[in-house]
Amino acid sequence: MDELIEKIRDPMLRAQAEKVAAFHGYLSPGALVGIQMFNIARKMLNLSSCERIFVTSETCNCLPDPFQVLAKATVGNKGLKIEDLGKMAVTINKVGLAGCRTQAVRIVLDPAKTKRFPRLHAWFMKSCKVSHDEVVSILLEAGESVYTWEAFELEVPERPRKKIAICEGCGESFIQMESEPLCKTCLEPSNNREPSPSNNPSLEDLLCPRS
Missing domain, CATH: 3.30.1330.130 (60s Ribosomal Protein L30; Chain: A;)
Structure with a gap:
């Protein structure tokens, strides 16, 4: 190369x-x-x-x-x-x-x-x-x-106005965009703290294959 x-x-x-x-x-x-x-x-x-x-x-x-x-x-x-x-x-x-x-x-x-x-x-x-x-x-x-x-x-x-709030679900701080009481992790049950696998493996293999 x-x-x-x-x-x-x-x-x-x-x-x-x-x-x-x-x-x-x-x-x-x-x-x-x-x-x-x-x-x-x-x-x-x-x-x-x-x-x-x-x-x-x-x-x-x-x-x-x-x-x-x-x-x-x-x-x-x-x-x-x-x-x-x-x-x-x-x-x-x-x-x-x-x-x-x-x-x-x-x-x-x-x-x-x-x-x-x-x-x-x-x-x-x-x-x-x-x-x-x-x-x-x-x-x-x-x-x-x-x-x-x-x-x-x-x-x-x-640029949206934002402030820091404490999530009522997990107790962690998060950037609050509106007046939502929960962070995105708690708001959406499908969210979790584990990295999700790539949803496009073919393109990844094409551009950056693992040797």
Whole structure:
């Protein structure tokens, strides 16, 4: 994989790949997709090198990591939100004032376009096993040609007022959004304190297989 990174001709893309690989553990195909999506967003939204963005990733696997490294958009600083819909897609928007509209773009790895690269399409649709090195090489060759994106404007929501309350059920403190007396764990019987298994193992195996 290091040899693949060294073969990247574009100095900026190579530097991005090195940073993401160091953070993610290696340059997985999903991580490279994230890098390419980030670069499309930079162009479409005319982003400066240090401009803050907000990212909504539609998968929890691999794809969000490049945005954490390259854009400093993390779950902790509220720059990254993950809605695990099992899709290779992200929405990126610029910072805006609450109640105002701001520029955004949704980018998706398009199966109609990956068909032009049979081995990449086979990996994407998981119809046969394709090595990571081969997929990364094809993605580097394909560049932006396998993506579809749509620019639009979205309204920046008001930040909800919140306060800390003590749950009447478990006695623990929680962020109270309205006037609810119970935390979400106690309010919803289906909730429990044990981590739930992934509901999308096929995508996880595809992007970040366990060796």
